[in-house]
Amino acid sequence: MPIKAPRGTYDILPPDSRKWQAMEQSLKRVAHIYGYEEIRTPVFEHTELFERGVGEGTDIVSKEMYTFFDKSGRSLTLRPEMTASCARALIEHSAHTGLLPLKWFYCGPMFRYDRPQSGRYRQFHQFGAEVFGSSSPLVDAEVLMMVVRMLQSIGLTEYLLHINSVGCPSCRDSYRQELLDFINPIVNDLCPDCRQRSRANPLRVLDCKESRCHEAIKGHPRLLDHLCSGCARHYQRVRDTLTRQGICFEHDDRLVRGLDYYTNTAFEIHIPGIGAQSAVGGGGRYNGLVKAIEGPDLPGIGFALGLERLLLALEKQDSALPGKRDLEVFVAVMEAEYEDEAVTILQQLRDAGIVADKDYLERKARAQLKYADKSGAALVLFVGADEVKQGFVTVRNMINKEQTAILRTGLIPAITRLLHHNEEAQAQ
RNA sequence: GUGGGUGUAGCUCAGUUGGUUAGAGUACCAGAUUGUGGCUCUGGGGGUCGUGGGUUCAAAUCCCAUCACCCACCCCA
Structure with missing residues (x-):
């Protein structure tokens, strides 16, 4: 039996590789126009970086990491995302002592051990960007505007942008407590999964698709109503700016990002019609991350686009044909x-x-x-x-x-x- | 990790109630056309029928296991 590519991985051969080149080129060009420069980091890092930078409680860390020991016994992990690596590199090189804000983009393979399905692979590719050193809501808006421009640049016009604010640690904690107080009395009306969720991550209960859960949580407290004044003002400014700049978006109360370090603005971009994995991009603000991995107290915000999913979306609307080899x-x-x-x-x-x-x-x-x-x-x-x-x-x-x-x-x-x-x- | 579907040529697929040497289209190569492409015609190479085991005189076909792919759950890009 000849050797095949490992499960969840695949080859990109010509002429398909042309599509990838064209897409990456477009995305890089937009990033450049918005003032971002490329950062390249190792594809593997010390396991601890992701445990602390992504969060122990996340699915990524608890069950999806490609972790291995090298010959001298170090625990290393193939990167499941790149925000933590960017933060690590920033700290390692004291990049924040130069011009702020730092605006970086990256493009490359990421690795998550998960069951493959349409739009989901074990080695997949992300194009993303990070901004460090500014907590201005205008930066949040700029990032969103750039994401939209990126989708347009590769020919995708049909998308849904969902945004939410997850607040800061203090308003999130008080909300979380209030939500628990709401859920606990009705926990037996929830589906088994949600009973589990209510302990691990109660915010996720709001996202359940089971009709009994929908019914049970009617009238639940909303995160939006529990933001502290600073967080509320920040979120309002982001939305106002987007509206003023003609960006279509939808506030989504139930949008809860799975990564622990997010604060304030969180968002996801979905493209309907490409299957269950319709999120082509996501990101948000993470003001606590850099400090959490022993760096300076620097705010940050970032996002990542899933290149496989973008391509899937492009093929669904049958644009971007492969074309012949361009021999002259x-x-x-x-x-x-x-x-x-x-x-x-x-x-x-x-x-x-x-x-x-x-x-x-x-x-x-x-x-x-x-x-x-x-x-x-x-x-x-x-x-x-x-x-x-x-x-x-x-x-x-x-x-x-x-x-x-x-x-x-x-x-x-x-x-x-x-x-x-x-x-x-x-x-x- | 759980559930469902599918595995036959590089690709798309046929293959009857189990029956002898497993087929077609397409792609590739060659010839018709000796220094000239697309169309047409002719020929050629290419398969351990996903893998392992079992039933049988006989298995691509029936049974079991396993692997891979696809789709969905969970979660996310």
Whole structure:
């Protein structure tokens, strides 16, 4: 039995890899326009970083981490997300002693041990960004605006942006207590899962899909009504700014992020119609995180987009077709003795920045033409006895079948001109 | 971790109540066309029928186990 990619992982081959490149390029460009610069960190970290930075109580830490011991017995973990790594890097390099706020973006693979399904893999890819050093609600709004712009930049216009505020530790704790006081008397009316949730994370009970639970918790206290004045003002400013800038969003009382370090603004972006895993992105503010891992008391906010899910959404609305290989010129050799001449010409073309290739399987002219055609070549250059002896090449335009002789001395300008003509013709 | 569905050529799939050498389309290669692509025709290579075990004279087909994929729960990207 041949070896296959491990469960929940997969390969990205051409032509699919083109879609990934195009998508990543668009996202990076938007991040750049918003003033973000790239950070790259190791794909594995000390396990402790995630335990403390993501939170012991989260599903990620309690059951989804790829943790292993290296040869000297260190406990390491493949990163399940990148916010903790960014915070660690910030602290390690004292990056906050420079210009603030710090605005970083990242793009790369993340790892979570979970049962694969549509839109969910064990190795998956995120594009995300983090801002450290400002607690301004305008930064929250900017992040959201950038996320929306990113979706637009890759051609996704149908999305739902849900936002909520989870407050600060003090208002969240008082709310949590009030919610518990509300739930405890009716706990027996809840489904078994919710009885469990009410102990571990009571906020999750509000999110249950069981109708009996919906019924039982009617009239529950709302987090929004229990925010302290600072948190309430912050959240109001975020919403006002988004409204003023024409960003559609929906306040979602039940949006509770699973990661412990979130404070104030929390959000998720959903795209309907891509299956159960419809969240293509999520994030929020985490003012307590950096300090929690022994760094300075720096506020932060960030988000991540799931690239697999974005692609899924793009395919559902059948945009972004893969397309042929974008070969510009194919050099066809008529007799084996002129191979060297062809290699020279090929090199000249490539030196001039032209996407060019030749045959390497000793194919006959006919087969070379077929190959050129299937590779999407716009022009084919013939190199044979007449051409070499008289110092020219025959150029066939694959689109209109016109064929001309071009002197070797003026080859590059002539080819460039022909390619340009073809492009213009195709654009019309 | 729990539940349901599916595993036959690179890809999409057929394969009758168990019956001899497992097929088609497509893709790839070659020839028709000896220096010229798309269309057409002809031919070719390519399968341990997911894997292991069992039943049987005989298994792609029936039974068991296992693995993988797909979908959903949980949770999230």
